[in-house]
Amino acid sequence: MTQNLLSTNRYFDFNITNYCNAGCPTCKRYTIPDNSYEENVVKPFLQQNKIHMDFNDYKKILLFNEEFFMGKNAQFCGEFGDPFMHPKIEDFTLFSCDIFDLLKINTNAGFNRKKYLRNVAHLKNKLCIFFSIDGMTNKTNNVYRVGVNTDLAFENMLLWNDLGCKSRWDFIVFQHNMDDVEDVIDFAMKNEIFLILKINLRKSYRNILKITKDQYDQIRKVVKKKNYKNMQFQDYYE
Numbered sequence: 001m002t003q004n005l006l007s008t009n010r011y012f013d014f015n016i017t018n019y020c021n022a023g024c025p026t027c028k029r030y031t032i033p034d035n036s037y038e039e040n041v042v043k044p045f046l047q048q049n050k051i052h053m054d055f056n057d058y059k060k061i062l063l064f065n066e067e068f069f070m071g072k073n074a075q076f077c078g079e080f081g082d083p084f085m086h087p088k089i090e091d092f093t094l095f096s097c098d099i100f101d102l103l104k105i106n107t108n109a110g111f112n113r114k115k116y117l118r119n120v121a122h123l124k125n126k127l128c129i130f131f132s133i134d135g136m137t138n139k140t141n142n143v144y145r146v147g148v149n150t151d152l153a154f155e156n157m158l159l160w161n162d163l164g165c166k167s168r169w170d171f172i173v174f175q176h177n178m179d180d181v182e183d184v185i186d187f188a189m190k191n192e193i194f195l196i197l198k199i200n201l202r203k204s205y206r207n208i209l210k211i212t213k214d215q216y217d218q219i220r221k222v223v224k225k226k227n228y229k230n231m232q233f234q235d236y237y238e
């Protein structure tokens with residue numbers, strides 16, 4: 001008997017845009033050459049086919065399969081672009097929350113959409129935004145999050161929290177920002193933000209370096225000392 005994998009899947013990831021306002025060097029949008037002297041560029045298929053998903057097409061996909069999607073969860077993870085670059089992100093959000101139990105959205109957080117945050121705040125039990133901010137200052141955040149306005153990113157994360165919604169802070173630990181970790185935990189504690197400390201698992205490119213096992217152990221000591229309950233700390237993989 002063939003197992004229907006879709007029938008057991010609870011999460012559906014939709015790539016609603018391949019536009020991005022940032023240039024994170026080891027994002028899957030980039031070629032990431034093995035030879036670090038070679039230039040790292042946005043993959044040609046993304047440069048040649050810049051596209052936002054048509055909102056009416058999305059609606060049709062959900063409505064044609066409404067019974068199937070009801071009671072399940074969706075995510076705009078943004079594998080090849082940032083979901084907040086979609087001009088109709090509000091329509092996508094409202095409609096998705098009508099159909100799905102939960103919608104998760106990942107973003108570099110440097111968006112100019114405070115009105116959006118206020119307009120969708122009533123969905124706080126169905127909408128979960130993950131703010132990817134990888135530094136306490138613009139200097140450290142911009143090493144990986146090239147081009148992101150860090151002040152704006154923090155403003156958005158704090159506004160979402162002030163609106164009584166579920167802010168999740170995705171902080172990826174690299175060699176260049178590991179010294180920020182203590183301040184990051186303090187900031188998350190002070191502002192009651194759920195913190196997810198991730199480890200960069202991608203291959204290193206130029207100054208974007210994965211932490212070593214020893215560095216991971218140092219960070220683990222900091223995490224233990226802080227004893228913040230409202231956080232996750234990802235395991236280290238060689």
Ligand SMILES: C[S@@+](CC[C@H](N)C(=O)[O-])C[C@H]1O[C@@H](n2cnc3c(N)ncnc32)[C@H](O)[C@@H]1O
Pocket residue numbers: 024026027028077078079080081082083106107108130131132170172198199200201202
């Ligand atoms: C590719 S991003 C796209 C969404 C959004 N633009 C962002 O950056 O969060 C989706 C997820 O991948 C994660 N990510 C990006 N670069 C990563 C890296 N080098 N190592 C681990 N996770 C990474 C982000 O933190 C985010 O949770």
Ligand code: SF4
Pocket residue numbers: 020021022023024027028029078079080081082107108145
């Ligand atoms: S913000 Fe997200 S999608 Fe854009 S380049 Fe960075 S990791 Fe990739």
